[in-house]
Amino acid sequence: MERQALEAYLDEFLQVERYKDYAPNGLQVEGCQQINTIVTGVTACQALIDKAVELKADALLVHHGFFWKSEPAVLVGMKQRRIKALLANDINLFGYHLPLDGHPELGNNAKLGQVLGLSQIEVVAQIPQNLLWRGSLAAAQTPAEFAAHITQRLGRAPLHLAADTQQINTVAWCTGGAQDYIDEAYALGVNAFISGEASERTFHSAVEQGIHYFAAGHHATERYGIEALGQHLAEKFGLQHHFVDIDNPV
Missing domain, CATH: 3.40.1390.30 (NIF3 (NGG1p interacting factor 3)-like)
Structure with a gap:
């Protein structure tokens, strides 16, 4: 499936235009054009990105992505390492925050x-x-x-x-x-x-x-919506899907 087609479907399915959010919803980091394998998880932390690399993912879908209104814009330190890993491995990052909270079926x-x-x-x-x-x-x-x-x-x-x-x-x-x-x-x-x-x-x-x-x-x-979304995409488009739960006590 092509990246643009997946993005268009997700934006419409999650009704992104309805939400005034704290971070951009949709494609946050551009990777490869063709998507066959997706990894889903709650937060785009380094451990989840490393697992996506290990699983040879073409796209990583998360609830908590990057570029929050309150975070520094510069790409240094932890943020640089995360984005560098995505770019080096040609992995697309999609983030959906409030639209995933509010979806009436898979939210x-x-x-x-x-x-x-x-x-x-x-x-x-x-x-x-x-x-x-x-x-x-x-x-x-x-x-x-x-x-x-x-x-x-x-x-x-x-x-x-x-x-x-x-x-x-x-x-x-x-x-x-x-x-x-x-x-x-x-x-x-x-x-x-x-x-x-x-x-x-x-x-x-x-x-x-x-x-x-x-x-x-x-x-x-907030573990359950992103996993359900990944399963939905796998069934609808024949994609390979892996849900990875990076435990967090908070």
Whole structure:
């Protein structure tokens, strides 16, 4: 498959034009013209790039790519080494951030709800770009039971912040670094909110509003969308696909 065709398909499939993002979505580093083998992973770190080289990938697809608004523009040090490895091996780098979070079928939020086994999963319409979701548990659980359930499904114990021990039967979530959606989650009337990280202020929001908060890991909550996207591309276009999970405790 030609690079331009893959880029055009991904941009349309993920509805890139809908999103005002913190980094460019789409092709970030140009490599070879013909793409037969793709590697997917959460973040374009050196370990993932090295694995893509080892697997002789033509393209690397990630959720966290390069050229964030807050990062220095110069190509030195770690950033230079990463991009040099891609260019030296003619590997295309595609990055999709918020469009991958918000995709209604293969997005990080959609997939996290499925992984957690929640029911009545739906997007919260009041929040733009499909970034806040909610669902229900099959049966009410204590906070300790739900924390154990998250641990079992994600392979990582969450940080639990709460004011009381009320049982949980409704949940809202937004993957990654979306802890500040806790106030919107409280306004929905759910018992608990899940995201990836926690800030100092998150504790006070949880305690004072009486909503359970579970920081389940930025990486751990965002593994599933990029893998599903790679599988989708492999099935649709006959590409060889490898998902590589470079573990991250954050």
